[in-house]
Amino acid sequence: MIGHGSTNTKALKISAALLLTYFIAEITVALVSGSLSLLADAAHELSTVVAISVSLVAIKLTHTKPTTKRTFGFRRAETIAALTNGVLLLGMAVFIIVRGLDRLANPVEMSAAPMFAMAIGGIGLEIASLVIMYRGQKENLNIRGSFWHVMNAFLGSIAVIIAAIFIEVGQVYEADTWAGLIFAIILIYAAYGIIRDALRILIDATPTRIDITLIDKDLKSIKGVEATHHLHARTVGGGIETFSGHLVVASNRNAQSVLIQAKQLLEKKYGFNLSTIQIEDSSLFESDPKEIEYKSMEKQA
Structure with a gap:
């Protein structure tokens, strides 16, 4: 650089x-x-x-x-x-x-x-x-x-x-x-x-090359992931694109494996410079602000 x-x-x-x-x-x-x-x-x-x-x-x-x-x-x-x-x-x-x-x-x-x-x-x-x-x-x-x-x-x-x-x-x-x-x-x-x-x-719009719905689908395909929410992709500047999201997993025993697979997917397939993934169980699912959630929580319940 x-x-x-x-x-x-x-x-x-x-x-x-x-x-x-x-x-x-x-x-x-x-x-x-x-x-x-x-x-x-x-x-x-x-x-x-x-x-x-x-x-x-x-x-x-x-x-x-x-x-x-x-x-x-x-x-x-x-x-x-x-x-x-x-x-x-x-x-x-x-x-x-x-x-x-x-x-x-x-x-x-x-x-x-x-x-x-x-x-x-x-x-x-x-x-x-x-x-x-x-x-x-x-x-x-x-x-x-x-x-x-x-x-x-x-x-x-x-x-x-x-x-x-x-x-x-x-x-x-x-x-x-x-x-x-x-x-x-x-x-x-x-x-x-x-x-x-x-x-x-x-305005932190999703980068034009990114289809957030495809990322959502790929993340849900990871074994152990029950649902996703608060998925955000943006360009910081200088060619740096970041991703953040929450993954609801079936069991905490699978958390580390899910995290590794998710980060590899985001880096290798989608080319994000930085990704921040929060692994959580269903008890935390409704605790986040809905004002910045593009998906309906009811559809995932």
Whole structure:
């Protein structure tokens, strides 16, 4: 995990430096040329740099050691960072749509050459950043947020090139505005996915890869298990998924065997990093809070 963290940090720092350099050049050209698509792309480049910076802070916090006050450490800092990134994307989309609708009502003539030149340069830097971050985003939601910021900047550069071609060939100046609006729709789609995944973790939703009913069935198939309740699966952060549950056994003599089988099942078949199983008899069955029980106790009685 430490090795991966170091690699991810280096990748994010390099990407941030590349994109910040490009942002300074692009915002200058956008203001001079009056291109909405370039301005939208430049604004997104800045939000990407901010998003990557937030991700770097989150990675540092994630590796803070647990304490008696924070027994999980800051594992969810990266999830909060991902949520922040998603909100930034959404805000950027709204900004572009508002500007775009105004521009459609008041078209502005502009030169295609600066747009084309900046977009070509941006594509090169964005491809480099995507390659650098590709491996890390497959394993980490926080980095995936930054990765999609760059991916959308890449798509934005392509949109700028297409708009520049329309302007150069047919003087279709509205193409610049439409490129910005299409870019905004892509931003909304990416923001939705990131915000959805981050909120699922923050509200302790069951990981999407997990079917809790199948786990329930497998646990009940263990010899000696009469019933199950309070089964909970969640993502803590940093790729760590945990499971907890109560198993009602026929006899305390079978408790150790049941516990070993249950933990092996949860680790090997379902891939949980940590599982906490409570073995109990029927006398404790109704002693737990029903507010966090998804199953009907009557059905198991």
